[in-house]
Amino acid sequence: MKTFLKNIVGPSGRKKLRALQASARATVYGLGNNVECPICGSTYSQFLPFNRPNALCYTCKSLERHRLVYLYLKNRTDFFEGTKEILHFAPEKCLHDVIRTFPNLHYQTADLMTTYMDVIGVVPDLVMSVTDIQFAADTFDVVICNHVFELVPDDAKGMREIYRVLKPGGYAIIQAAVNNGIEKTIETKDLSADERKRIAGAHQHVRRYGKDYRQRLAAAGFEVEVSQYVKELDWKRYGLMDDEDLYICRKK
Known part of the structure; x- marks a missing residue:
C-alpha cells in the first residue's frame, strides 16, 4: 500500500507532503523556548527531526x-x-x-x-x-x-x-x-x-x-x-x- 501511494503521489507530491509535515511540526515545536538557533534566532521546544531528533531549524534550515x-x-x-x-x-x-x-x-x-x-x-x-x-x-x-x-x-x-x-x-x-x-x-x-x-x-x-x-x-x-x-x-x-x-x- 505504501509503495502504491508513493507511485500515485509522485516525487513532487511527496516533497509537498514532507513540507506540510515539517510545517505542522514547526508550529507545534515553535510553541516552546527550550532551544535557540544562533544563526537566525528562532526558538523552539526542540528542533525538527532530520534523520535524528532535535536537529533541523525550520526557519534557516541549520543543522548541529x-x-x-x-x-x-x-x-x-x-x-x-x-x-x-x-x-x-x-x-x-x-x-x-x-x-x-x-x-x-x-x-x-x-x-x-x-x-x-x-x-x-x-x-x-x-x-x-x-x-x-x-x-x-x-x-x-x-x-x-x-x-x-x-x-x-x-x-x-x-x-x-x-x-x-x-x-x-x-x-x-x-x-x-x-x-x-x-x-x-x-x-x-x-x-x-x-x-x-x-x-x-x-x-x-x-x-x-x-x-x-x-x-x-x-x-x-x-x-x-x-x-x-x-x-x-x-x-x-x-x-x-x-x-x-x-x-x-x-x-x-
Missing part, C-alpha cells in the same frame, strides 16, 4: 554542525570583519544566507553535486570539484568545506587543493563525520551500497573517517587544530552535538 561552525566564526575569529576572500564548498543555505549579507566579504561558492540541493543547500556560484579548484594559488583568506570529503574518491588531492588556494596565514574549516571510536579511516568505495550505508552512514559515502582524520589533513600541509569549542557553549540550548570537534586547518 552548521550552528557550531557559525558560533566559532562569530565568537572566535574576525571572519565577519574587514575585507576577505572567501570560498565555500557545498554551501549550506543557513551559512550562505548570513555571509551574503556582509558586503565587505568577497564570497564565492562552489560545488560539483549541483543536484544535491534539497532542504539545506543552495545552488553554487561555480560548478567545480574540490579536487580541481579553478583559482590561482594563495587566493583565499578562508575556505569552508563541511562534510564533503566523505563523498570524494581522492580526498587527499582535494585537501591539497584547498591548501594551495589558501593564502599564507589563511585557514580552512574542514568538517567531516569522524568516528573517534576507530583508529583508522575505512575506505568503502568498493563495497555495496548497503555496506557503505552501514559503515559510512550513507550509500554515497566512500569512506568513514577515524581518529586519523587529523593526520590526513596535516599530510596536505596544514597545521591542524582540533578544537573542542563546543564544550565552551550551551550545547543543549543551541542544539549541538556535545562531542563534535572542529578541524581548523591553517596555512603558514
